[in-house]
Amino acid sequence: MTTAPTEHRAKIAEARNVLGEVIARARFGGEATILVNRGKDAAVIVGPEFYEQAKADAAVLRQLRAYADEKQAAGDASGRQIARTVSEALAIAERDARSSD
Known part of the structure; x- marks a missing residue:
């Protein structure tokens, strides 16, 4: 199992002051x-x-969703x-x- 990457939170104004960091x-x-x-998440720098x-x-x-839609439209049971x-x-x-966020 991989470990979750470290995340930091910063107000935009604070991040601006230490943007290089x-x-x-x-x-x-x-x-x-x-x-x-x-107080709300606005963006993420990665x-x-x-x-x-x-x-x-x-x-x-997106490809998997399109494949599923294509198979559904085909109309046969399989x-x-x-x-x-x-x-x-x-x-x-x-x-x-969503639950890992």
């Missing part, structure tokens, strides 16, 4: 900084490797079963991702 933590330490505006992996993961999820299985797996992955 925030960027260094993201770039070299793999540590995210959540920027907070008026390193380029994390960002590229997140983009790739999102692309795979296609609907495949669509149901893929859709359930995606729902579980989304739920797990």
Whole structure:
């Protein structure tokens, strides 16, 4: 099991004052900084490797969703079963991702 990366929280104005440090933590330490505006999460600064992996993961999820939709539209029983299985797996992955936040 992998350990969760370190996350920091900072108000935008505070992060602005130490922007070089925030960027260094993201770039070299793999540590995210959540920027907070008026008590609410506004943005996240992450390193380029994390960002590229997140983009790739999102692309795979979009492809799986399109595959499930295609199988559902096919109309045959096996296609609907495949669509149901893929859709359930995606729902579980989304739920797990939300609960790990």
